[in-house]
Amino acid sequence: MDVTCPNCKIKRVIEDSLLPPGKQKITTLCKSCGHRFTLFIEPSAETAPPAAAPTDAPRQAESRRPSQAPQPDPARQRPPTQHGPEQARPHSQQPIEPPAARAATQSRPQTKTPRKATTRSIGIILSKGGVGKTTTSVNLSAGLAMAGYKVLLVDTDTQGQSSYMLGVKPEYGLADLLTKEIEPQRAIFKARENLWLLAGGRTLAGIKRMIDRKDFGGELTLAECLQPFEHLFDFIIVDSSPGWDPITVNVLFYVKELLVPVSLEVMSLQGLSEFTKSLATIQKYRAGIGITYILPTFLDEKISSRGEILDRLKELYKGSVCQPIRFDPGIAEAPAYGQTIFEYESGSSGVVDYKALVRKVTDGSALL
Numbered sequence: 001m002d003v004t005c006p007n008c009k010i011k012r013v014i015e016d017s018l019l020p021p022g023k024q025k026i027t028t029l030c031k032s033c034g035h036r037f038t039l040f041i042e043p044s045a046e047t048a049p050p051a052a053a054p055t056d057a058p059r060q061a062e063s064r065r066p067s068q069a070p071q072p073d074p075a076r077q078r079p080p081t082q083h084g085p086e087q088a089r090p091h092s093q094q095p096i097e098p099p100a101a102r103a104a105t106q107s108r109p110q111t112k113t114p115r116k117a118t119t120r121s122i123g124i125i126l127s128k129g130g131v132g133k134t135t136t137s138v139n140l141s142a143g144l145a146m147a148g149y150k151v152l153l154v155d156t157d158t159q160g161q162s163s164y165m166l167g168v169k170p171e172y173g174l175a176d177l178l179t180k181e182i183e184p185q186r187a188i189f190k191a192r193e194n195l196w197l198l199a200g201g202r203t204l205a206g207i208k209r210m211i212d213r214k215d216f217g218g219e220l221t222l223a224e225c226l227q228p229f230e231h232l233f234d235f236i237i238v239d240s241s242p243g244w245d246p247i248t249v250n251v252l253f254y255v256k257e258l259l260v261p262v263s264l265e266v267m268s269l270q271g272l273s274e275f276t277k278s279l280a281t282i283q284k285y286r287a288g289i290g291i292t293y294i295l296p297t298f299l300d301e302k303i304s305s306r307g308e309i310l311d312r313l314k315e316l317y318k319g320s321v322c323q324p325i326r327f328d329p330g331i332a333e334a335p336a337y338g339q340t341i342f343e344y345e346s347g348s349s350g351v352v353d354y355k356a357l358v359r360k361v362t363d364g365s366a367l368l
Contacts, residue, residue: 132297137237137238143354150194188229223254260275325353
């Protein structure tokens with residue numbers, strides 16, 4: 001059903017299966033501008049009242065008519081379905097994938113038999129930007145998938161750069177799932193073998209306003225949204241946006257582990273200090289959350305000050321500090337081709353360092 005917001009004039013599609021049965025008027029929320037408005041639903045042919053029974057006279061007239069071939073019962077005919085993974089979409093709607101991702105299909109993880117192992121949820125987070133959060137989220141997810149783990153990458157950033165870095169254009173994403181406009185299994189997109197993506201994007205801006213307007217429980221919105229995916233994946237990696245907003249708070253109330261990328265610069269250390277202070281306010285209500293991994297990024301051995309900052313991090317956080325990600329031009333070039341560092345430049349320092357990160361996260365059990 002096509003719906004146009006009267007405030008921002010943005011048009012969107014709501015699946016008929018998600019409309020409440022038997023109602024002709026509902027209140028909906030625009031995911032782009034956050035405006036609430038009333039939507040009138042026209043009754044379909046299936047819900048229209050039955051016609052009055054014919055009188056005896058017409059029945060007698062019909063009995064004298066020659067017999068006709070029986071007509072198919074409309075109630076037994078299969079209704080047309082919306083475009084989905086099992087039905088080919090028009091060419092203009094097909095997602096654009098790089099050569100390395102062409103073999104990936106829209107198949108979904110099996111849901112008949114839940115996975116016995118507990119799903120690990122890891123948030124890639126720091127309030128300062130430019131430290132490599134999205135790069136780490138994508139390459140860590142890709143590395144875990146290559147090692148045989150089933151991974152769901154959740155992009156909570158309004159920039160939606162995870163899709164660009166993987167070279168895909170999902171039709172649906174996190175905003176559609178949070179507004180309950182689509183079923184969970186249709187919201188995720190298979191970007192690589194063993195790797196699914198729940199895309200972010202500009203539509204998440206309206207979600208922030210939706211969370212703010214909740215009277216209570218707004219901090220659990222993301223956790224409730226991702227609950228259907230628990231035990232379907234080995235890892236759920238959540239890429240967060242810079243700054244501190246309602247979605248960032250939701251990430252901290254959902255994930256069980258935190259991985260904090262820190263570029264080896266003085267301002268990043270200051271950003272880490274501010275983040276730990278903000279995290280302390282969350283820990284008052286969720287004591288189990290804390291920094292699990294510190295990932296130094298942009299290590300350039302030619303610059304002595306970066307080595308000093310690395311030593312300072314190891315002194316403060318000891319066993320939590322991972323092997324640094326060295327400066328590698330290939331890491332910055334790979335997204336332009338819609339590829340991960342593993343696909344773009346095998347054997348480079350970036351590949352070696354991100355493989356070490358995968359082994360760190362899996363306690364050395366990953367075979368890469």
